[in-house]
Amino acid sequence: MDSEVEAGLRTRIINEVMQRAEGNGGFLTRHELLEWTVDGRKLPVIDYSRGIRNPADFGSTLSIVSSAGGPYDDVESPDDGLLHYAYRDGDPWTGDNRKLRTALETGMPLILFRKETPGVLTPVAPVYVVDDEPENRAFIIALDEAFRFMPRGRDMTEDQRRYALRLAKQRLHQPAFRTRVLVAYESHCAVCELRHASLLDAAHIIADGDPRGRPTVTNGLAMCKIHHAAFDQQMLGVTPDYEVRIAKSLLDEIDGPMLKFGLQAMDGRRIWVPSRRSDRPDPELLADRWKAFAPGI
Template identity: 70%
Template sequence: MDTALEAALRVRIMEWVRGRADANGGFLHREELLRFRVDGRDLPIIDFSRGIRNPAGFSSTLAIVASANGPYDDTESHDDGLLHYAYRDGDPFGGDNRKLRAAIDTGQPLILFRKEIPNYYTPVMPVYVVDDYPEERTFLIALDEAFRFMGSTRDLSTPQRQYALRLAKQRLHQPAFRTRVILAYETTCAVCTLRHGSLLDAAHIVPDSEHGGVPTTPNGLALCKIHHAAFDQQMLGITPDHRVVIDQDLLNEVDGPMLRHGLQDMHGRQLTLPRRAKDRPDRDLLAWRWEKFEGRTAP
């Protein structure tokens, strides 16, 4: 395939993936990715059984899949903020590894899919293969094309390392956290039960800027955008026993139907919780946040 045509096709594929993920709530189902068609022909975006997708005619890899194996959302990232992706089994210089290695030379962007739970994938894109560590049998994957031009990735400067870690938090940790939380709540706002994935966020109970603000499901709530904003601005609080409380000043306001039905009518409701107990909000974290809500008007 002509290089320009391949590059244009990659752009089209990524636009489709981004659109579907946004509509779903940040993720795609396996079947969507396997059934993708373009220009009247089948072009699966992931492989049926392997963690790497090398379409026929492509000069380099289109997509890689990484499974989340730990309680946090980035188990592949090292302290350099980059992903160390293991060689595929077999010949280290042939097979799937050949096209993944070719991506270093072509500079073509890839899609990284994180498999948070079986059959559900969080897309992170574009990502770039920037180095090859034969002694570790790993490829180095960066979240910004700039790392292709920074020299040796083995000797990143302190600012480069800090930038890579910040990117990992923004483009890897946060989307993965959103996927886990939205799926745990079955694409439903915990406050109002709105079920449109594109209008839902994963809200931290303890913010990630605070100690204890880890990106795990018990520290998350699936909230629609208005209730997420109200939660963050201390207009909406949640007690440790899962009761929704609206700020008294807001309850006293007279405005329009959005205020009345969207916020005031939520006062006293019980949260809709995940089916699995291990995904439900941690009581101690809710107590921490509730204390902040109760003390918001203190001098």
């Protein structure tokens, strides 16, 4: 395929994948990605059995899949937010590795899929192959094209390092957390049970800036955007035994239907929780959060 034609098709696929994922709550299923079509022609976006997708008529890799505990040692650096993506099996200069190296040489964008739960993947795109480390049998994947032209590792300035880590949090960690939480809650708002995934967020019980604010499902609540905002502003609280409370200041207000039905009517409701007990909100974390809210009742 001509490189300009491939570049245009690649950009189109990336945009369509990200748009469809956002409409679904930030993630896509393995089945959707394997059955992907372009202009009526089937063109899977992931591979059936491998963690790398190299369409036969593409000059370079289209997508890679990274998952914790997988067969390869794909590791995200805690120092700069870059992903060390291990060489695939076989000769490092041929096969799958060759097309990843071509992506490095040409600067073609890829899609990174994070496998958070079985059959569910979070797309992060565009990402770029920015370096090759034969001594470590790994390619370096970055979340911004700028890293193709920036120093890496110990040569990065402190400002560049902070930028890279902030980018990893925004484009990698937050979407992954959202996927895990929305999948656990079956795309329900815990407060009002709204089931429009594109209108749902993953709210942290303990803020992610706190040492205890780990990006785990038990530290999260699926919430629609209005209830998430109210939760963050301490206008809405959740007790350790899963009851919603609305701040007294809001209960005393008189306003339009959103206040009456969207917030005031939620007072005293029990939240909708995941069917798996291991995914339900941690009562101890809710108790800590509740201490900050309770004075507003």
